[in-house]
Amino acid sequence: MSGGRVRAAPLPSSENGPGMTEPLLQMTGITKSFGGVPALSDGNLTISAGEVHSIVGQNGAGKSTLIKILTGVYRRDGGTIRWRGRDVELRSPREAQEAGIATIYQELTLVPQRTVIENIVLGYEPRTRFGMIDWRAAEVRTREVLSRFAIDIDPHRPLGSYPTAIQQLVAIGRAASMNAHLLIMDEPTSSLDDREVDVLFGVIRQLRAQGTAVLYVSHFLDELFAICDGVTTLRDGRTTGEARIPDVTKLDLIAGMLGRSAEDIRAAGMTNLAIDSDPDGDTVLETRNLASDRRLRCLDLKVRSGQIVGLAGLLGSGRTEAARAIFGMDRTTAGQVSLQGQTRRISSPREAIGAGLAFLTEDRKTEGIIPDLSVRENLTLALLPRLSRMGVIDEAHERRIVEEFIKALGIKTANMDQPIRELSGGNQQKVLLGRWLALEPRLLILDEPTRGVDVGAKREIQAIIRDRVAKGCAVLLISSEFEELIEGANEIVVMQDGRSVRRLTNPGVTEDSLINAIATGTS
Amino acid sequence: MRRRLDNRLLGLIAALTTLVVLNVAITPNFLNMQTLAVNASQVSTIAIVALGMTLVIASGGIDLSVGAVMAVAGALAPILFLSDWALANPALGLFAAITLPLCVAAICGVFNGTLISLLGVQPIVATLIFFISGRGIAQVMTNGNLQTFNNPSFTWLGTGRILGLPVQAWIALVLMLVIAWVVRRTLYGRYLLAIGGNERAAALAGVPVTRVKIATYAISAILAGLAGLIVVAINSASDAARIGQLMELDAIAASVVGGAALSGGRAPILGTVLGAVFIQLMDYTLIANGIPDEATLIVTAGIIVIAIWLQSGRRV
Numbered sequence: 122m123s124g125g126r127v128r129a130a131p132l133p134s135s136e137n138g139p140g141m142t143e144p145l146l147q148m149t150g151i152t153k154s155f156g157g158v159p160a161l162s163d164g165n166l167t168i169s170a171g172e173v174h175s176i177v178g179q180n181g182a183g184k185s186t187l188i189k190i191l192t193g194v195y196r197r198d199g200g201t202i203r204w205r206g207r208d209v210e211l212r213s214p215r216e217a218q219e220a221g222i223a224t225i226y227q228e229l230t231l232v233p234q235r236t237v238i239e240n241i242v243l244g245y246e247p248r249t250r251f252g253m254i255d256w257r258a259a260e261v262r263t264r265e266v267l268s269r270f271a272i273d274i275d276p277h278r279p280l281g282s283y284p285t286a287i288q289q290l291v292a293i294g295r296a297a298s299m300n301a302h303l304l305i306m307d308e309p310t311s312s313l314d315d316r317e318v319d320v321l322f323g324v325i326r327q328l329r330a331q332g333t334a335v336l337y338v339s340h341f342l343d344e345l346f347a348i349c350d351g352v353t354t355l356r357d358g359r360t361t362g363e364a365r366i367p368d369v370t371k372l373d374l375i376a377g378m379l380g381r382s383a384e385d386i387r388a389a390g391m392t393n394l395a396i397d398s399d400p401d402g403d404t405v406l407e408t409r410n411l412a413s414d415r416r417l418r419c420l421d422l423k424v425r426s427g428q429i430v431g432l433a434g435l436l437g438s439g440r441t442e443a444a445r446a447i448f449g450m451d452r453t454t455a456g457q458v459s460l461q462g463q464t465r466r467i468s469s470p471r472e473a474i475g476a477g478l479a480f481l482t483e484d485r486k487t488e489g490i491i492p493d494l495s496v497r498e499n500l501t502l503a504l505l506p507r508l509s510r511m512g513v514i515d516e517a518h519e520r521r522i523v524e525e526f527i528k529a530l531g532i533k534t535a536n537m538d539q540p541i542r543e544l545s546g547g548n549q550q551k552v553l554l555g556r557w558l559a560l561e562p563r564l565l566i567l568d569e570p571t572r573g574v575d576v577g578a579k580r581e582i583q584a585i586i587r588d589r590v591a592k593g594c595a596v597l598l599i600s601s602e603f604e605e606l607i608e609g610a611n612e613i614v615v616m617q618d619g620r621s622v623r624r625l626t627n628p629g630v631t632e633d634s635l636i637n638a639i640a641t642g643t644s
Numbered sequence: 645m646r647r648r649l650d651n652r653l654l655g656l657i658a659a660l661t662t663l664v665v666l667n668v669a670i671t672p673n674f675l676n677m678q679t680l681a682v683n684a685s686q687v688s689t690i691a692i693v694a695l696g697m698t699l700v701i702a703s704g705g706i707d708l709s710v711g712a713v714m715a716v717a718g719a720l721a722p723i724l725f726l727s728d729w730a731l732a733n734p735a736l737g738l739f740a741a742i743t744l745p746l747c748v749a750a751i752c753g754v755f756n757g758t759l760i761s762l763l764g765v766q767p768i769v770a771t772l773i774f775f776i777s778g779r780g781i782a783q784v785m786t787n788g789n790l791q792t793f794n795n796p797s798f799t800w801l802g803t804g805r806i807l808g809l810p811v812q813a814w815i816a817l818v819l820m821l822v823i824a825w826v827v828r829r830t831l832y833g834r835y836l837l838a839i840g841g842n843e844r845a846a847a848l849a850g851v852p853v854t855r856v857k858i859a860t861y862a863i864s865a866i867l868a869g870l871a872g873l874i875v876v877a878i879n880s881a882s883d884a885a886r887i888g889q890l891m892e893l894d895a896i897a898a899s900v901v902g903g904a905a906l907s908g909g910r911a912p913i914l915g916t917v918l919g920a921v922f923i924q925l926m927d928y929t930l931i932a933n934g935i936p937d938e939a940t941l942i943v944t945a946g947i948i949v950i951a952i953w954l955q956s957g958r959r960v
Contacts, residue, residue, distance in 0.1 A: 450848070474850040488848055491841035493909045502838055503849040505831055512831045556849065 143206050145170040145334050146191075146303060151200035153186055160186040164200065165360040166353055168303065171332045173325060175345045178355035179378050179601075184338065187355065188305060191336075192224050193217035205302065223296035224305040231292055233281025238263045240280045241295050266294040270324050286317030290324055297333060304328065305336045310344060322348050340437030342371050343618065356380050375435070375640040381633075402426040403461065405564045405595035406447070406478075410456035413446040418619035420446070420456070422597075424564060429586075429596040431610030433603075433639055439619035440599045441483060444566045447597075448480040449473045461563070474503060479557035483568040483599070485546070489553045492542035496534050497523045499541045500552050504559045526555040531581055547578025554582060558589060565589065568599045583609065603632050615639055652903040656918050663925050671932045677808055685802075685878065687924040688812035689871040691917045693891055694898035695816075695823050696864030698916040701899050702827075703857055704840045704908030705760060705767035707864045710895055712778025713752050714872030714888030717745035719782040721873050722791040722882045725798060738797055742873060749869025750862050752778065757858030771861075775892065782884035791882040802877030812874045816917065819867070824913040833911070836860060840908030897923060897944070901951040923947065 144167050151164035161183045168174045178184045189195045191202070193211040202209050204220060211217045214224075231240045238259050247258035263276045272290050280288055289309060296304055306325075310318045325335055325348055337349055345352060346366060354362040354377035362377045376382055402425035411420040417439050424430045432440045445451045447458060449467040457464050460476055467473045473480070482488040491499055500523050501508060508519050523537045530551045534544055541549055550570070557565060567586065571579040583605070590596055600606050606613050607630050615623035615638045623638045667674040693710050700707040721741045724730055730737025752774055759770040804811040827833035835856045838846040847853050868888070876882045902919030903912035923944060930940045 448848075470848045471850040471852060480848065482848060487842070488844050491838050491845055491909070493841050494837060498834060498837070502834070502846070502851070505834060506850075509831045514829055514831060514834065516829065 143203070144168060145172075145205060147201075147203040148187070148191065149201050149203075151187060151190060151202075152198045153190060153195060154198060159358055161190075161197075161358045163359040164190075164355070165363075166191070167363065168334050168336060168351075170302070170334055171329050172351055173329055173335045173337055173349045175337045175339070175349045175352045176355060177342070177345070177352060177374055177378055182355040182378070183358040184355055185307075186358075188307065188336070188338065191217070192222060192305060218299075218301075221300060221302035222305065223299065223301035223303070224307070225289065225292050225296060225309060226307060231280055231288065231295070233288070234279055236278060237267075237274060237276040237280050237283075237291060240291060241266055241276075241298060243295075245299060262298060266298045269297070270294050270327060284317070286313050286320060289313070289321065293324055293328075297328060297331075301333060303334045303336060305338075307338045308340065309337070310339060310341065318344070340435065341618070342374060342435070345374070346371070354378060372640045375636070379636055381636065402428055402593075402595075405461060406597070407459045407462075408443075408447065408456060409459075411443070411446055411453060411458060412455040412619075413442060413451040413453050415442050415445065415451045416619045417442040417446050417451070420616075420619075420621050422614055422621060424595045424597055426563070426593050426595045427590055428612065429590055429598050429610045431606035431613040432597065432599045432616060433606055433613050433635060434616035435639060436601075438616040440616055441568055442619065443616065443621075444480060444568055444597065444599060447473075448478060448566060474560065474562075477563035478566065479503070479560055479562035479564070480566040481553055481557055481568060481570055483572065485549060485553065490541050490549055493540055495538045496527070496532065496541050496544065496552055497537040500526060500537075500555045500559065503556050522559060526559060530555050530558075530585055545578075547582075551578065551582065551585075554585060558585070562594065564595045564597065566597045566599075569601065570598070571600075571602070571605065603635055606630075607632060607635060613638075653912070653915055653918070656902065656915060656922065660918060660922050660925070663922070663929060667925070667929055667932075671929065674932075681805070681808065681810055683921075683924055683928055684813040685810040687920050688810065688816040689874050690891070690894045690898055690924070691816045691920040692812075692819060692871045692874070693868050693888075694895040694902070694916045694920050695819055695913065696867035697892075697895040698899045698902065698904050698911055698913060699823070699827075699836065699860050700767070700864045701896075701904045701906060702836055702840045702908060702911035703860045704843065705857070705861075706896070706906070707756065707771045707861060708768060708892045709752065709756060709771040709774030709778055710864060710868035710871075711888035711891035712774050712776075712782070713749050713865050713868040714875065714891055715779045715782035715884050716752065716785075716872070717749050717869035718872035718876040718882050718887040719786045719791075719884040720745040720748060721798070721876055722793050723785060725795055726791070726793055734797075738795075741798065742801075745873060746866055746869045749865045749872075753862035753865025754858055756865065757861035760861065761854040761857035779884065782887070786882065786884045788884070793880060793882075795880075799877045799880050802874050802879070812878075815870070815874070820913060820917050827911045827913055832856065832859065837909055837911060840910070842909075894920075894923070897948050900948060919951075 146166065146168040148164060148166040151161055152159070153161040164183060164187045166176065166187060176184050176187065186195065190197045191211070193214045193216050196212065202211065209220060211220065211222070232243065238256070241263045242259045247255040247262065249255045260276060267274065267276065270290060270293070272287065272294065274283060274287060280291060293304065309321060313321060325337070328335055337345070339345065349366050351363065351365055352369070352374065353360055354374065356378060361380070404423055405426050406422065406424040408420050408422045412418050420443050422430065422443070432443060434440050442451065446453050449469045449472055458467065459465060465476060467476060470480070491502070497519065501519050504522070505514065508515055508522070520537065526532070527534065527537060532551045532555070533548050541552055544552070554570070570586070571582055586596060598606065598610055607627070611627050613625040613627070613630055613635065614621045615625065625635065625638055673679060693714070697707055697710065724744055725737050725741035727737070730741065756771050756774065759765040760767050801811060806814055827836070835846070835851045838849070838851055839853055839856055843853060871891070872887055875887050898920035899916050900906070900919070901922060902915030902917070904910055904916065926943060926947060927940050930943060931937070
């Protein structure tokens with residue numbers, strides 16, 4: 122285990138050293154696998170009473186598995202959980218809750234139609250002597266909770282009539298009123314605006330002052346520095362570091378998540394940053410100061426024809442939001458988009474497609490495939506208006522085109538009328554790629570185009586993209602895989618907190634210089 | 645999808661065949677033209693409404709207003725052709741008495757579709773508005789009176805025969821063929837299935853979701869309006885309180901038995917008509933063999949339960 126530890130994230134001895142009282146929670150050597158695939162091989166987590174603690178790690182590092190074991194959703198395969206000085210088994214979410222471990226989910230689990238009072242006491246209603254709900258006691262309890270967190274609302278109104286942030290505070294208040302010793306908050310700020318985040322932080326500080334511990338999970342690293350006391354780093358299913366927040370920098374955390382040392386990143390980073398870019402090719406897309414109502418703050422971007430521009434950044438840095446704003450899915454609030462030198466206002470995907478844009482979304486299942494329709498019908502969905510005359514589809518033409526794409530993209534399907542849901546993930550992705558390539562777009566936006574597909578299909582998909590670029594298509598590539606960006610992109614725009622903060626030009630970008638740019642960003 | 649639909653369709657055809665064979669064996673005078681005509685004329689209106697219902701269900705919605713729209717169209721037609729103007733111009737009057745009610749029905753459909761696609765009202769709630777108010781409007785239009793009339797050219801719609809089959813059966817057949825073609829071969833049909841299958845993905849692929857949904861509810865309402873006219877023509881009378889009563893449930897039943905999935909994305913047009921025929925024939929079998937009405941209702945419900953059970957069992 123020691124080999125995996127990050128040098129920059131030492132374990133300070135002052136907090137957890139001998140002589141201290143036992144911490145509130147101590148998870149040691151937790152293992153868990155799903156169908157033979159290990160998700161956690163050595164998970165460790167220590168939280169003291171009254172501490173705000175965080176877990177960081179990339180996707181697949183084992184964060185959510187560890188949390189779900191703590192909340193009783195999963196059973197661990199091995200390891201021990203000590204909770205308030207005793208070894209415990211947490212067999213169900215209910216047991217965890219009764220032990221004093223409460224979870225505030227990303228999706229609120231309260232009942233918006235009912236009043237604040239009803240929500241606060243839901244499932245734990247005080248009773249009168251006759252077995253009826255004692256509403257007077259319920260109101261007293263609710264007012265106590267509200268005043269404890271200085272939430273100034275009318276408890277008789279339906280919860281849903283208040284903004285999400287308030288609802289979240291009520292959920293926290295409810296958990297606190299049930300004597301939770303540890304509150305788990307999973308991405309609590311994902312739907313909050315800046316002011317609401319401040320209110321939430323106020324409440325968290327209050328909880329801390331009252332001795333309640335908080336496990337705070339967020340993709341926004343800046344928030345950890347604003348609110349957390351300690352942090353645990355996970356990588357590849359093991360805990361690789363534990364540190365006090367004042368002792369670490371953001372660079373240390375990112376280094377820990379990626380599995381390198383901060384010194385290496387710093388040393389490698391500052392060199393090899395070429396400035397000038399590939400000069401030929403018309404500018405297809407240019408955005409200036411683009412902002413949207415969804416966490417995109419300021420995007421400056423330029424993509425030329427025959428060029429791949431990569432968008433890099435951590436989760437939550439605004440990469441997908443950038444694509445959504447360009448493609449007309451989110452309302453833009455500032456800045457402008459120009460296509461081939463002309464300023465355009467695109468307010469729907471339909472308009473974007475008309476303007477020559479295409480967007481392969483990250484979420485294949487909910488935003489990509491129409492599961493019951495055939496490979497053919499899925500592939501031609503966006504192209505359909507061009508395949509029809511007076512609203513009637515020219516099916517012979519359609520079949521010719523689909524035949525062509527099945528061959529060109531190497532889609533493995535019994536026949537083109539097979540339902541797409543019966544295909545493997547990689548082949549579904551190829552069909553969706555075909556859907557957009559068939560349009561011959563001027564700009565193709567790809568959001569994690571090779572995520573969740575096997576290695577063979579991945580290489581094929583990358584080859585298809587390269588081929589299109591060679592023919593003059595402009596590509597905006599969002600990817601969490603550094604290799605993909607470094608090998609593929611002519612230029613990489615680095616995003617942080619919804620802003621484009623850095624532009625790197627290839628050749629010359631190395632994995633280290635990219636990581637450094639992602640970590641240090643603005644400076 | 646096609647393979648599984650075929651399975652479902654084959655099952656339905658097998659059940660229908662069994663029912664026919666059974667009737668040949670036990671029901672007196674089953675194999676005669678009169679029996680066919682009676683059954684065909686009764687099933688046609690349900691089939692016509694069910695065709696529209698299947699489209700709505702394919703979009704992921706539901707239309708509870710069809711019965712009430714039938715009442716509005718059916719109440720309006722006699723008012724028009726009994727007016728002084730229409731009596732003076734019989735040909736024009738007849739034309740207006742058919743087209744205007746259909747236009748009014750279309751407006752009801754556009755209203756439903758707009759509430760659902762632009763304002764985001766749930767389909768069951770949006771169409772409930774007309775379900776409740778439509779029949780009231782029809783009764784207000786007729787002052788609650790039964791309108792009887794004698795207009796041979798209009799009643800031909802409900803009582804005429806072509807090659808021994810009732811006119812409305814031919815209408816239903818033609819509509820079935822046209823709509824099946826529309827679903828398979830047109831942009832609208834493909835968009836409809838895409839929206840019902842995955843609305844978000846469809847919108848991202850540039851499908852004009854709002855327009856397609858409004859059109860779908862309009863088609864459903866126009867077909868309901870047509871069915872309303874036929875019912876009035878059959879009876880040579882218009883009773884706003886009765887036309888199309890419980891039709892929404894019959895239509896939904898026919899769609900579901902025919903293989904439509906309430907989650908959307910499938911539009912089995914032939915199946916819908918066969919579903920309507922099956923339910924009709926089942927009822928006829930029971931009644932012709934002296935089984936009381938009440939029992940018939942229970943058996944119909946049983947069939948629907950079996951159809952839904954078959955559907956959920958086969959889902960992946």
